[in-house]
Amino acid sequence: MAYQCFHCEKPADSVHTFTVYDENGVEERLEVLCSECYAEWLESLKG
Numbered sequence: 001m002a003y004q005c006f007h008c009e010k011p012a013d014s015v016h017t018f019t020v021y022d023e024n025g026v027e028e029r030l031e032v033l034c035s036e037c038y039a040e041w042l043e044s045l046k047g
């Protein structure tokens with residue numbers, strides 16, 4: 001089963017998932033990112 005990247009919306013065989021929490025710390029949803037977008041996302045976290 002192929003996943004679809006949440007960010008660029010391309011199908012991706014190799015994906016990274018991470019959980020998004022709302023302001024109350026409640027698990028909101030699981031996001032799927034391809035390797036490229038995941039790398040960008042990690043960079044954005046560093047500032």
Ligand SMILES: [Zn+2]
Binds near residue numbers: 006
């Ligand atoms: Zn992507």
